[in-house]
Amino acid sequence: MLPCPDEIRTERLILRRWREDDLPHFARLNANPHVMRFFLKTRTRDESDAEARWFAERFAVDGFGPWAVEVPDVVPFAGFVGIWRILRQMPFTPAIEIGWRFDESHWGKGYAAEAAKSALQDVFLRTDVPEVVAYTTKQNEPSQRVMKKLGMRYDPTADFDHPAVPDRHPLSRHVLYRISREAFVETGP
Ligand SMILES: CC(C)(COP(=O)(O)OP(=O)(O)OC[C@H]1O[C@@H](n2cnc3c(N)ncnc32)[C@H](O)[C@@H]1OP(=O)(O)O)[C@@H](O)C(=O)NCCC(=O)NCCS
Structure with missing residues (x-):
């Protein structure tokens, strides 16, 4: 595995490590x-901070992780993808997951898909991770649209009840x- 970059730049976004000033956003x-x-x-607030810190720690543990996403000249923190x-x-x-969550004001601009594509490209080209999965509740169509844009395939045999949901x-x-x-x-990063 090659070392993890400090940030990834896409056409419109910077995927970067988490900072303390991301926490209130x-x-x-x-x-x-x-x-x-x-x-x-x-x-x-405490649960949110704990989640951000857990995300930030993934980079040291796994060599990849969920990035804070910045939109230069627009907003320092729009959400995360990774x-x-x-x-x-x-x-x-065992599996490796990709996920995303953006603030509502940054939906509908293609940011989630743009960031996710670069995050996937980084992991597939830099590490030996053979497969990435994504999962969400059946009703979450916006998230499933992002999965499809990345070329991810729905596995119809794999629907499941989330163990943490009653x-x-x-x-x-x-x-x-x-x-x-x-x-x-094959489909071209
Ligand atoms: C899931 C989530 C990240 C999707 O965000 P999103 O902004 O809808 O996703 P995308 O980045 O793919 O952008 C989608 C839209 O931007 C539009 N768009 C506007 N300008 C665009 C541009 N320059 N390039 C690409 N798309 C653009 C597209 O038409 C697209 O609409 P479509 O999906 O209907 O085709 C967002 O709904 C979210 O944060 N939800 C709450 C948290 C959540 O549910 N997370 C997932 C849990 S599993």
Whole structure:
């Protein structure tokens, strides 16, 4: 594995390591019920800070991680996008996941897909990770659209009930998408 870069620049974005001054912005996004409508609940400031710190630590642990996303000349922190090893036991683990969450004011601009493509490219070209998965609740169509734009394939045999969501909760049923390094490189990063 080659060393992880400090940042990745895309056409419109900077994917960078987390900073302390990202925390209040991340907390505001995590406290917004509309942003969090496909999660069980919004996050308190402490929960949000803990999540950001866990994300920030992934880079040292795994050599890749979820990046803070900056839109230069627009906003220092719009959300996060990146890749991490799933620690919870799930029906499809062990696995490495890609995920994203942006503040509502930055939806509908193609930022999530642009950042995610570069994050995937970095991991597939720099590390020996063979496959990346993404999962979300069945109702989360915006997130599944991002997965499809990346060339990820829905695995219809792999729908599952999320172990942390109560039985028969409307958000419990989840879908799984996958992409291998071969498929990503074939379709052109
Ligand atoms: C999931 C989430 C990141 C998707 O964000 P998004 O902005 O809709 O996704 P994209 O970056 O792909 O941008 C999508 C839209 O930007 C539009 N767009 C505008 N300008 C664009 C440009 N220059 N380039 C590309 N797309 C552009 C596209 O038309 C596209 O619309 P479409 O998806 O209907 O085709 C966002 O809804 C979110 O943060 N949700 C809350 C958290 C969440 O659910 N996270 C996932 C949990 S699994």
